[in-house]
Amino acid sequence: MEHPYLVFVKLFELIGLGHFAHAYPHVIHSWVAMIILIVLGAIGTKGISMIPTKGQNLLEIIISGMEEFMVDITGEQGRFLLPMTGTVFLYILVSNLMGLMPGLFPPTANLNTTASCALTVVIFTHILGIKFHGIKYIKHFLGPVWWMIPIILLIEIIGHLARILSLSFRLFGNIMGKEIILTILFMLAGLFFAPLPMMVLGIFVCFIQAFVFFLLSIMYFSGAMEHAH
Template sequence: MTLSPDQTILFDLWGISLNATVFFTWIVMLVLTLGSILVTRNLRPDVPPNRWRTMLEVIVQGIEGQIKEIAGRSDRPLLYYAGTLFLFVAVSNLLLVIPGFEPPTASLSTTTALALSVLIAVPLFGITSRGLGGYLKTYLQPSFIMLPFNIISEFSRGVSLAVRLYGNIMSGAVIATILLGVAPFFFPVIMDVLGLLTGMIQAYIFAILATVYISSATDSSRASSSESAHPPQTEKETS
């Protein structure tokens, strides 16, 4: 029993071994790219939306609504980024119902790469929103003593994201393999349903956590609120 698609070598390409993680990641990207092209190819006001376009609009509006609840504002760049994370993880897990498909999110290398993208996106969004100096000041809040702890907190977020996503997907695959060996005719249907449910939940949680981390880095109200908590004393008050 293989615990990770990294261990499954499909074929050699020009002397380079291509494992299942890379291959099925390409499959997911191909499905997302072709699906978006097919759904939006007639995206015009005079063309009535079909069910696929309606479903895509519902997904986009749902993600945008979650961002507004978390960040308190509409943020198009964050919508594009968080939406891409959600769709990639969700489609990777949904394709698990296809026989022979191994979700790339069951590989620690994939989940680590996704977590690293979040770690890079957080300062990029923060610098874009606050400026370099304004973002670096957040590491000194509420006091400069917190600088090492804030740095450790940034890296621990990425580690927790990677381990959480990998652990949940991998544990589900291991449990499914064990149950298939016990009762191969009864448990597959149940495990497929549970796999779809947990896959969507994990995609939602991952995208929401990324949105929370980025929103906290771009929220300038934290700095202003900390300054307003200790307003400068006026001449009348000092007297």
């Protein structure tokens, strides 16, 4: 697809890394999302104190809201999961919202970024399962009877591959569709502000998709932790 004018790709061209920037714009823009998150975190926690100031207050509201929501689903034993799920939520939210700014490209509109997030989440569920149940976790994949082991094992593997694909394809499809609609409307009637109502819907889609990814990863984690009962 022919990309419109991208600011950071032009910036990399000035340095002399133009061929890399043109081949992988999603990598560069995910670096931009990381830099935004790190800078916001550094500003918010600079003067950390018991009586919070403005920036610290905002960050505390966001983090504690996510923590409450997560503990409500997983129970008290899942409180240590907050760094993982919170990072996934904030990263996907910032990268989705970057698409609304002209001159930036959302990294989640490429299948590689979303598939990496989904792979991390699904592999981490198995690590959690082994950590909570020990070697008995493999028994869940083998079924009740010994001669059914190959069938049940293949079915389970296909089911877990479907989790990865459904997580990554939903996010990728929604953000990519929004980008294509915005580009087409901008080319057709950009002078008359035609993409403006679509952008309002786009903010909604960005929040919903980041939230759905967060929620489904929490549900997979809680399923792996209480698999035994």
